[in-house]
Amino acid sequence: MVKFLKALNNTIDGTSIGASAEAKWTGIRGKSAILRKALRIALRALNVAGLLGLVLIFAMPFIWMISTSLKTLPETMIFPPEWIPKNPVWQNFAEAWNTGPFLSYFVNSIVIAVGILILQMLTIIPASYAFARYKFIGSSFLFGIVMVTLMIPAQLIFLPVYLELSAFKLLNTHLGLILPFASSAFGIFLLRQAFMQISDELLEAARLDQAAEWKIILKIMIPMVKPVLVTFALFSFIAHWNDYFWPLVMTTNETARTLPLGIAKIREVEGVATWNILMAGNMIMVAPLLVVFFLSQRQIIKAFVYNGVK
Numbered sequence: 001m002v003k004f005l006k007a008l009n010n011t012i013d014g015t016s017i018g019a020s021a022e023a024k025w026t027g028i029r030g031k032s033a034i035l036r037k038a039l040r041i042a043l044r045a046l047n048v049a050g051l052l053g054l055v056l057i058f059a060m061p062f063i064w065m066i067s068t069s070l071k072t073l074p075e076t077m078i079f080p081p082e083w084i085p086k087n088p089v090w091q092n093f094a095e096a097w098n099t100g101p102f103l104s105y106f107v108n109s110i111v112i113a114v115g116i117l118i119l120q121m122l123t124i125i126p127a128s129y130a131f132a133r134y135k136f137i138g139s140s141f142l143f144g145i146v147m148v149t150l151m152i153p154a155q156l157i158f159l160p161v162y163l164e165l166s167a168f169k170l171l172n173t174h175l176g177l178i179l180p181f182a183s184s185a186f187g188i189f190l191l192r193q194a195f196m197q198i199s200d201e202l203l204e205a206a207r208l209d210q211a212a213e214w215k216i217i218l219k220i221m222i223p224m225v226k227p228v229l230v231t232f233a234l235f236s237f238i239a240h241w242n243d244y245f246w247p248l249v250m251t252t253n254e255t256a257r258t259l260p261l262g263i264a265k266i267r268e269v270e271g272v273a274t275w276n277i278l279m280a281g282n283m284i285m286v287a288p289l290l291v292v293f294f295l296s297q298r299q300i301i302k303a304f305v306y307n308g309v310k
Helices: 002-069 091-097 102-133 139-151 154-167 174-181 185-196 200-208 213-224 226-241 245-250 259-264 275-309
Strands: none
Touching: 002 275, 091 275, 102 139, 102 174, 102 185, 102 213, 102 226, 102 259, 139 185, 154 174, 154 245, 174 245, 185 226, 200 213, 213 226, 226 275, 245 259, 259 275
């Protein structure tokens, strides 16, 4: 009987110790879960703060430009600067527009940027398709030459291009500013990589249905790489909309000059830089780019997601 009672007592003590240990372990796990959750929240907050910091860094020049474009000239000289103008001066935009034939500059910029983009699409799409889907003698060598052209700065070849355009009497013309950029090595590379990601079985099925090559390009390849095409189109449009060097070199009068040259004509008045008028002119030049970017940002995101998934 005594032995039975001792055994029963030991069993009860063991059960109590086990229950106590389990309770302690449950408490530790609960605290660990709380700590993990707090760590996730802290990391997420840190990530958001970092992203907001990056956004602020990239947005500050635009904010300053908008703020300065709405100030009077004395307000632009105040230090520390006032970010919000007390009385916005919308007349600055009219003064900037009236410093030269801005309507002509604006039209020229659109014609040249869109003209270059159309020619580039007509050349890079078939070239990229050929490099991606056909294996012919010298294909790798030719593609290497295309890539080498990316390392040649425009300033290095502008003189022979200038002399050639001058010989064909294309200076001071839209065509003279469009033809030097009729193709793009970067566009060929970007689009070739996108075409190479499309499965061969899809193209073989189209050929079995007796689809011509041009129909395969238009009906299959282009729709599947549309985000990449839109991304390249945006990069190309922005680059040539903002181009200052080539229009400066290739024009000697106002016939074909573009917005960047028009902005550069806004000079100092009585020895003082009119920053408010300059920033108003820059706003006129940047506004169309912002509109184009916001209209195409979804396609840009799709392009990066598409390449990332592949």
